[in-house]
Amino acid sequence: MSAIVRFxxxxxxxxxxxxxxxxxxxxxxxxxxxxxIFLRIEDTDRERSKPEFEQNILESLDWLxxxxxxxxxxxxxxRTAIYREALEKLISNDTAYISxxxxxxxxxxxxxxRLRNSGQKITFTDLIRGEISFDTTELGDxxxxxxxxxxxxxxxxxxxDWEMKVSHIIRGEDHISNTPRQILxxxxxxASRPVYAHIPLILAPDRSKLSKRSGSAVSVTEYRExxxxxxxxxxxxxxxxxxPGTDQEIFSLDELIKQFSLTKIQKGGAIFNLEKxxxxxxxxxxxxxxxxxxxxxxxxxxxxxxxxxxPIIRERVATLAxxxxxxxxxxxxxxxxxxxxxxxxxxxxxxxxxxxxxxxxLAETDFTAPQxxxxxxxxxxxxxxxxxxxPLRMALTGKxxxxxxxxxxxxxxxxxxxxxxxxxxxxxx
RNA sequence: GGCCCUAUCGUCUAACGGUUAGGACAUGAGCUUUUCAAGCUUAAAAUCCGGGUUCGAUUCCCGGUAGGGUCACCA
Numbered sequence: 001m002s003a004i005v006r007f008x009x010x011x012x013x014x015x016x017x018x019x020x021x022x023x024x025x026x027x028x029x030x031x032x033x034x035x036x037i038f039l040r041i042e043d044t045d046r047e048r049s050k051p052e053f054e055q056n057i058l059e060s061l062d063w064l065x066x067x068x069x070x071x072x073x074x075x076x077x078x079r080t081a082i083y084r085e086a087l088e089k090l091i092s093n094d095t096a097y098i099s100x101x102x103x104x105x106x107x108x109x110x111x112x113x114r115l116r117n118s119g120q121k122i123t124f125t126d127l128i129r130g131e132i133s134f135d136t137t138e139l140g141d142x143x144x145x146x147x148x149x150x151x152x153x154x155x156x157x158x159x160x161d162w163e164m165k166v167s168h169i170i171r172g173e174d175h176i177s178n179t180p181r182q183i184l185x186x187x188x189x190x191a192s193r194p195v196y197a198h199i200p201l202i203l204a205p206d207r208s209k210l211s212k213r214s215g216s217a218v219s220v221t222e223y224r225e226x227x228x229x230x231x232x233x234x235x236x237x238x239x240x241x242x243x244p245g246t247d248q249e250i251f252s253l254d255e256l257i258k259q260f261s262l263t264k265i266q267k268g269g270a271i272f273n274l275e276k277x278x279x280x281x282x283x284x285x286x287x288x289x290x291x292x293x294x295x296x297x298x299x300x301x302x303x304x305x306x307x308x309x310x311p312i313i314r315e316r317v318a319t320l321a322x323x324x325x326x327x328x329x330x331x332x333x334x335x336x337x338x339x340x341x342x343x344x345x346x347x348x349x350x351x352x353x354x355x356x357x358x359x360x361x362l363a364e365t366d367f368t369a370p371q372x373x374x375x376x377x378x379x380x381x382x383x384x385x386x387x388x389x390x391p392l393r394m395a396l397t398g399k400x401x402x403x404x405x406x407x408x409x410x411x412x413x414x415x416x417x418x419x420x421x422x423x424x425x426x427x428x429x
Numbered sequence: 430g431g432c433c434c435u436a437u438c439g440u441c442u443a444a445c446g447g448u449u450a451g452g453a454c455a456u457g458a459g460c461u462u463u464u465c466a467a468g469c470u471u472a473a474a475a476u477c478c479g480g481g482u483u484c485g486a487u488u489c490c491c492g493g494u495a496g497g498g499u500c501a502c503c504a
Binding site: 008009010012042043044045047048049101106107108109112113129132133134135138139142143145146147150152153154157172173174175176177178180198200201203205207208209236239240241243245246247249266267268269270271272273275276277278279280282312314315316317369373376377380384385386387389390393394399400401402403404405406407 | 431432433434435436440441442443444451452453454455462463464465466467468496497498499500501502503504
């Protein structure tokens with residue numbers, strides 16, 4: 001079975017993580033069934049839809065790595081002729097009618113188009129929740145269009161999904177109560193009913209629907225700017241409400257496509273946890289190549305030095321942005337220029353003389369962290385680890401916090417390491 | 430409030446009706462190349478409540494309670 005699905009955001013705001021997850025689930029489902037996924041922009045509300053939001057949504061989806069089967073997004077605002085035809089059909093067979101209205105604060109038209117609703121009980125099957133029933137009498141003859149050229153959301157959605165032959169509608173749980181009214185429209189149109197799957201919502205820490213008001217970042221753009229990897233964000237979003245039933249937690253997009261299953265999606269909403277996202281990002285950072293780190297350096301960092309410092313940064317930060325601020329703060333400037341040393345902080349500078357002799361015996365090509373440790377370790381055991389290692393690290397970095405001295409020395413190289421150490425011992429004598 | 434949905438550690442979650450209720454993040458403790466980070470080891474931590482059904486319920490049914498969603502001429 002190859003499914004036809006769609007992701008249909010409304011350009012009334014930037015793409016938020018909930019939308020990204022809806023897109024992801026649709027994408028995974030389409031790909032694993034060998035089906036198609038379309039992108040449709042729901043901009044029937046001319047007042048609130050903004051081109052810059054559409055732009056943001058498109059860019060975010062692209063950054064996340066989604067490829068849609070329609071190269072250009074389908075815009076509802078460009079399809080009024082299709083909706084008009086459908087509306088005329090309903091009016092001519094009297095399943096919808098033009099209704100005279102009293103104008104009030106929230107009712108601005110003297111004439112709207114309403115659907116005739118016989119008030120039947122609607123039952124549909126949701127892939128995630130099972131059967132759901134609604135009594136539609138309370139809906140009354142609801143409005144489906146403001147005029148022949150201004151269809152409302154519910155109507156446009158049903159016409160489009162029908163026309164695009166959408167087989168599965170995967171969307172947020174907040175649409176459950178919209179479903180019966182859309183089914184009523186389908187029946188009036190004699191359109192076939194797609195399969196529904198309503199996914200749980202992403203919640204803020206207080207268990208309310210995640211929104212800008214809840215404090216944490218909600219827009220995909222914000223996570224991008226904070227230096228999260230698209231693969232990590234996708235991985236996290238997939239795990240929020242879904243799991244493969246195994247202990248695997250790190251997934252590539254391809255692995256997700258293989259293992260994803262709509263029916264294993266959780267029913268209850270899930271709180272967005274930034275700490276876990278960071279952990280996942282760290283894991284993805286470990287798997288990614290060095291090239292992603294290039295942009296965190298200022299231009300004055302020589303490229304060979306960058307390559308040696310990247311592994312150190314990689315193991316200390318959770319995001320690219322954290323790495324960038326580490327560089328910007330000057331934390332690792334001692335790799336580029338010799339630091340000024342506060343003599344008293346050396347504590348036991350007298351061990352440095354022997355350290356120099358031991359290091360000098362190493363060939364330049366053997367000046368690696370493990371080799372340096374090997375030659376220094378017996379001395380450190382003998383003279384006291386702290387007595388040997390502390391002044392070495394301090395002499396090289398000038399800081400009381402840094403990576404271990406062997407690593408620092410290997411990055412600096414034999415020549416620079418010995419030069420810094422001799423600088424100290426010369427002053428001491 | 431009506432309607433709809435949901436309910437396992439703090440969080441994300443696993444568990445054919447039978448498990449010492451498992452894993453991950455976070456937290457506490459310890460180890461390490463006397464620091465920082467990472468890493469490793471380890472600890473504490475949950476089946477919302479009440480009834481059924483059953484030899485036996487986290488699991489099935491009903492009722493509470495709690496949370497969420499939705500009730501537009503928005504999407």
